Amino acid sequence: MKQTLSLGARSAEGQEQIARIEKEAHTSIKLCYQCGKCTAGCPVAFAMDSPPRQIIRYLQLGLVEEVMAAESIWICASCETCSARCPRGVDIASIMDASRREALAAGKIRDQKVAVFNQAFLSGVKNFGRTYEAGLLLQHNLKTRQPFKDAELGLPMMKRGKVSILPESIKGKEQVKKIFERIETMGRE
Amino acid sequence: MPLGYYPGCSGEGSGIEYKMSTEKTAEMLGIKLKELEDWNCCGATSAHNTNQLLALALPARNLAIAEQMELDTILAPCAACYNRHRAAEDKAREDPEMRQKIAGIIDMEFQASSHTISVLEWLAKDVGAEQIKAKTTRPLKGMKAACYYGCLLVRPQEHTGFDDNEDPQSMDQIVRASGAQAVEWAYKTECCGAALATSRPEIGAKMIYEVIQNARGAGAECIVTACPLCMLNLDMRQAKAGQQYGEKLDMPVYYLTELVALAGGYTQQEVGIPRHFVEAGSYLDSLPAKAAVIEAAEEAARQAKAGKKGPAAKSADGSQEEEASQKKIEAMKKGFQKNPEKMASRLIQDEERAKILAEIVAADEKKINKLAELMARDQEKASKAAEAYVTGELKKREK
Numbered sequence: 001m002k003q004t005l006s007l008g009a010r011s012a013e014g015q016e017q018i019a020r021i022e023k024e025a026h027t028s029i030k031l032c033y034q035c036g037k038c039t040a041g042c043p044v045a046f047a048m049d050s051p052p053r054q055i056i057r058y059l060q061l062g063l064v065e066e067v068m069a070a071e072s073i074w075i076c077a078s079c080e081t082c083s084a085r086c087p088r089g090v091d092i093a094s095i096m097d098a099s100r101r102e103a104l105a106a107g108k109i110r111d112q113k114v115a116v117f118n119q120a121f122l123s124g125v126k127n128f129g130r131t132y133e134a135g136l137l138l139q140h141n142l143k144t145r146q147p148f149k150d151a152e153l154g155l156p157m158m159k160r161g162k163v164s165i166l167p168e169s170i171k172g173k174e175q176v177k178k179i180f181e182r183i184e185t186m187g188r189e
Numbered sequence: 190m191p192l193g194y195y196p197g198c199s200g201e202g203s204g205i206e207y208k209m210s211t212e213k214t215a216e217m218l219g220i221k222l223k224e225l226e227d228w229n230c231c232g233a234t235s236a237h238n239t240n241q242l243l244a245l246a247l248p249a250r251n252l253a254i255a256e257q258m259e260l261d262t263i264l265a266p267c268a269a270c271y272n273r274h275r276a277a278e279d280k281a282r283e284d285p286e287m288r289q290k291i292a293g294i295i296d297m298e299f300q301a302s303s304h305t306i307s308v309l310e311w312l313a314k315d316v317g318a319e320q321i322k323a324k325t326t327r328p329l330k331g332m333k334a335a336c337y338y339g340c341l342l343v344r345p346q347e348h349t350g351f352d353d354n355e356d357p358q359s360m361d362q363i364v365r366a367s368g369a370q371a372v373e374w375a376y377k378t379e380c381c382g383a384a385l386a387t388s389r390p391e392i393g394a395k396m397i398y399e400v401i402q403n404a405r406g407a408g409a410e411c412i413v414t415a416c417p418l419c420m421l422n423l424d425m426r427q428a429k430a431g432q433q434y435g436e437k438l439d440m441p442v443y444y445l446t447e448l449v450a451l452a453g454g455y456t457q458q459e460v461g462i463p464r465h466f467v468e469a470g471s472y473l474d475s476l477p478a479k480a481a482v483i484e485a486a487e488e489a490a491r492q493a494k495a496g497k498k499g500p501a502a503k504s505a506d507g508s509q510e511e512e513a514s515q516k517k518i519e520a521m522k523k524g525f526q527k528n529p530e531k532m533a534s535r536l537i538q539d540e541e542r543a544k545i546l547a548e549i550v551a552a553d554e555k556k557i558n559k560l561a562e563l564m565a566r567d568q569e570k571a572s573k574a575a576e577a578y579v580t581g582e583l584k585k586r587e588k
Contacts, residue, residue, distance in 0.1 A: 043380045081379075
C-alpha cells in the first residue's frame with residue numbers, strides 16, 4: 001500500500017498562522033532543504049531548545065504549536081548570520097522575528113524577560129519619543145522581579161556621565177504617541 | 190551641504206563617548222553635522238520584535254524630518270539606528286503602497302528620498318582612508334587592534350551592501366589609516382549577544398567572553414567597535430563575563446571614531462576615553478614606547494640587510510646592482526613614453542587623478558625621469574611624488 005506523508009498544518013488556524021509568518025517574513029520555508037548551515041553559524045544555538053533549522057522544519061511540517069512553544073524564538077538575537085549564509089535564500093532571522101510576533105499576538109510568551117524588556121522599551125518611546133535607558137532598566141528589573149540586577153553598574157554609570165537623571169522627551173512626543181495609537185487600531189500587518 | 194546627523198538615544202547616555210568622538214571626527218575632517226530636529230527613537234530591536242509597521246513608522250518620522258530639512262544623507266553612528274533607518278527607507282522605496290501607508294501613520298509627507306549611512310560607510314567610502322591618513326598627526330603606531338563589526342553594520346547585505354558581510358574590510362582600512370595595526374581574526378562579524386546581556390545574562394556573558402578570547406588569541410591588544418551596544422557589552426559587561434569563566438579580563442575597547450579623532454590630535458579627555466569601564470587610557474599612553482621599539486627593529490633590519498654583504502663584496506656587487514637598477518629605470522621611462530595612462534594608474538588609484546598625471550608626464554620629460562627613478566627604488570615615494578604633481582597641477586588649473 002502506498003503511503004504519502006501529508007505536510008502542512010492540520011488545523012485551518014495553524015495554516016493561517018504559517019502563511020502569516022511567511023508573508024511577514026517575506027520569505028518561503030519551502031525553499032529550505034535542511035542543510036543546517038543556519039544552526040552551524042548561529043551564535044546562540046548553544047542555548048536554544050530548537051535551533052533555527054528545527055524551527056524551519058517544524059513550520060514545513062505544519063507544527064506551528066511547537067514553534068510557538070519554543071524558547072529559541074525568544075533567544076534569537078536577530079544577528080542575521082543565518083539569513084546571510086542560507087544557500088537557499090531563506091530569511092531565517094525574519095522567520096524567527098515573525099514567529100515571535102505571532103506568539104506574542106497569541107499570548108504564548110515563553111520568555112517573559114525578553115517580552116517585558118521589549119514592552120518597557122517601547123512604552124518609553126511611546127511616552128517620551130526617545131529611549132530612557134535608566135528608566136528602562138529599572139522598569140525591566142521591577143517587572144521581572146530582580147530589583148538588584150545590574151545594580152552594581154548604576155553608580156559607575158552615573159560617575160561616567162552615562163545616565164541622565166530625567167528622561168529626555170521631544171517636542172513631537174504627541175506625534176509619536178499617535179503613531180503608536182494608529183498602529184494599535186490598525187492591528188497587525 | 191551639511192551632513193544630516195542622527196545621534197540616537199544612546200548618545201545621551203551609555204554611548205556618550207561615541208557621540209563626543211563622532212563630533213570631533215567630523216570637526217577634524219571639516220564636515221558640518223546638522224542634527225535632525227526633534228528626532229525620535231528608531232524603535233531598535235524591540236519594535237521589530239513586536240510589530241512590523243511600528244518598526245517602519247518610527248524611523249520614517251525621522252526620514253521625513255530629514256526631507257523637510259533638505260538633507261540627502263543622514264549619518265547614524267549607532268549600528269541599530271542605522272540599520273532600522275536603512276531598512277525603513279529601502280522598504281518604502283521598493284514598495285510605494287507601503288510608503289503611502291507609512292506616510293498616513295506618521296501623518297507627514299514621506300518620499301523616502303534620504304539615505305542613512307553608518308560611520309563605516311561615511312569614513313571608508315565618503316571620506317576615504319587617504320583623507321584620514323592625511324589628517325592623522327599622531328599615528329597610533331604600536332596599537333594591535335581587532336576590528337569588530339558585529340551584526341548590524343554588515344547584515345543584512347541587501348540593506349548594508351557596501352562591504353563584504355563575511356570578511357568586511359572598511360574598519361580595518363580606517364584603523365590602518367590612523368596608524369594602528371589591524372589583526373586578522375575570526376570573530377569580526379560574530380554577535381556580542383545584544384540585548385541578551387540584559388534579558389539572559391548567562392547567555393550574553395558567554396558570547397561576550399568568546400569575542401574577547403578570540404581577539405586576544407589572534408594577538409590583538411584592544412578591540413575596536415562602531416556600535417554602542419557592542420561597546421556596552423564588551424566594555425561595561427566585560428568584567429562580569431570574565432567572572433563567569435573565572436578570569437580577570439582587561440581588554441580595552443574603543444569606538445572607531447575615538448581612534449580616528451585621537452590620531453587627529455584630540456585628547457583622551459575630549460573623545461571620552463576616561464568614561465570607559467575597562468581602563469583604556471594607559472594602553473594609549475603605552476603606544477609611543479611600543480612604536481619606538483618597532484621603529485628600532487625596522488631600522489636594525491634595514492641596516493642588517495645593507496651590511497650583510499660586507500664592504501669588500503659590496504663594491505663588486507655594487508656595480509651589478511647599479512646596472513640592474515639603471516635598466517629598470519630605463520624600462521620605466523619607456524613605459525611612461527609608450528603608455529602614460531597605464532603607468533599613471535600604477536602610481537595613483539583614483540582614476541581621475543591618474544588621468545591628470547598621464548597628461549602631466551606626456552608633456553614633461555623631466556618628470557618622467559624623476560618618477561622612473563623613484564619607481565625603481567621606492568614605489569611609495571613615487572606615488573607620493575605623483576600625487577604632489579597632480580595636486581600642483583590642479584592648483585595651477587584653478588588659477
